[in-house]
Amino acid sequence: MASLSCSADQLAPFLGPNTTNAAAAAEYICNQFTAVSDRFTDTGYAIDTTYLLFSAYLVFSMQLGFAMLCAGSVRAKNTMNIMLTNVLDAAAGGLFYYLFGFAFAFGGPSNGFIGKHFFGLKQIPSSSFDYSNFLYQWAFAIAAAGITSGSIAERTQFVAYLIYSSFLTGFVYPVVSHWFWSADGWASASNTGNLLFGSGVIDFAGSGVVHMVGGIAGLYGALVEGPRIGRFDRTGRSVALRGHSASLVVLGTFLLWFGWYGFNPGSFNKIFVTYNVGNQPYYGQWSAVGRTAVTTTLAGCTAALTTLFGKRILSGHWNVTDVCNGLLGGFAAITAGCSVVEPWAAIICGFVAALVLIGCNMLAEKVKFDDPLEAAQLHGGCGAWGVIFTALFAAEKYVNEVYPIPGKSTRPYGLFMGGGGRLLAAHVIQVVVILGWVSATMGPLFFILHKLKLLRISAEDETAGMDMTRHGGFAYVYHDEEDSNKNSIPMRKIEPAGSS
Secondary structure (H helix, E strand, O other), rough: OOOOOOHHHHHHHEEEOOOOHHHHHHHHHHHHHHHHHHHHHHHHHHHHHHHHHHHHHHHHHHHHHHHHHHHHHHHHHHHHHHHHHHHHHHHHHHHHHHHHHHHHHHHOOOOOOOOOOOOHOOOOOOOOOHHHHHHHHHHHHHHHHHHHHHOOOOEEEEHHHHHHHHHHHHHHHHHHHHHOOOOOOOOOOOOOOOOHHHHHEEOOOOOOHHHHHHHHHHHHHHHHOOOOOOOOOOOOOOOOOOOOOOHHHHHHHHHHHHHHHOHEEEEEEEOOOEOOOOOOOOHHHHHHHHHHHHHHHHHHHHHHHHHHHHHHHOOOOOOHHHHHHHHHHHHHHHHOOOOOOOHHHHHHHHHHHHHHHHHHHHHHHHHHOOOOOOOOHHHHHHHHHHHHHHHOOOOHHHHHHOOOOOOOOOOOOOHHHOOOOOOHHHHHHHHHHHHHHHHHHHHHHHHHHHHOOEEEHHHHHHHHHHHHHHHHOOOOOOOOOOHHOOOOOOOOOOOOOOOO
């Protein structure tokens, strides 16, 4: 919004010679204009901050979705353990992101590799960031940690969860988010003074930054630990260790779906921004927010239906758990390009994401890789596809609106949309460097924990269930058949009529 300005010196001559004190009258009028202008400015900040806070609350609600999804996907004897790890992802992540993570991610001015200001939120609020920005980014950081916890569920020591979660949210993830989201990041699309290939990376809400980081970290955790006991028999054949509650899986998926409307549209950070496109006063960032919600929805829905029929052909069953994972795979893929692609392109994104997930799961089973929630395949594989998809289908109009460059009318956009290959080159580099960075940090961490015998629980504890051996009891109350009959009315068998 253009600011209102008023100068008493300029206004006084227009008040005419009959004005008793033209200068005083002009100053009074200008003061009123200034007050109105300040109120408009304050209102704009309030609207944008309220929007960002609401989006942060939506993203945080995804933790409840993660908890329900994880609980339903594991066996009942490990429910309390996985629930506790989800709580601690948020709690430990909150402290470490406050102390270090936010500074490493967005502490500018800094170099292209890592931030160096705002430790412990010092110098906040500033002209660049307010407390709402921290809250929103913290919700993203703990989402990455939650992804990893699913890959190593049912066999990991509790202390290992605390160590990897703190390290991931306090250092590994913030560095990646600095590279691609900070205005100082070496590959950020916001670093208009030094754009990678003249483009930078368009990873709007984090298919690479969040989903690939969490998925690759989970990949290394599961590889170092090895599969759960009984997941593959002695001949190497796959044995399904099904989760105990499909109901929790579905409810958790719906909560994640709901939270994704803060994850993707909320990544604009602001909504009160007008786009100067012809004579369209009704058109602005609020329109882009709506479009982003639509592309997110279409990608998820398409992926769910593709998975439904794809798995039906492969297995002969209509499996609700597979459909839920396919839906989430579509969401993970569209997260990078949700703001810069057309709705029809989101359907292509979701369709391919489902195929990527099915293919990754088939490969995982072939190489005897065990991930109880398919997190590495879903978030790592579909996240990587989302990064490449954006480089292929980003529309010129939307790229220039969402990522404007001062003094330039256009910037590189999707290869299939006629924008050349510079954006694709930047995105291929993103996939490679995220894979390399997470491999170089989380891989050694899990290996060291393994060598120190801090990673995997004993075979006896794993067989008995972590709830009983590590957490003092099961998440659910069980009654023996003998006990249940003591205070119940005996039931007699009723024979069919006419039986002899």
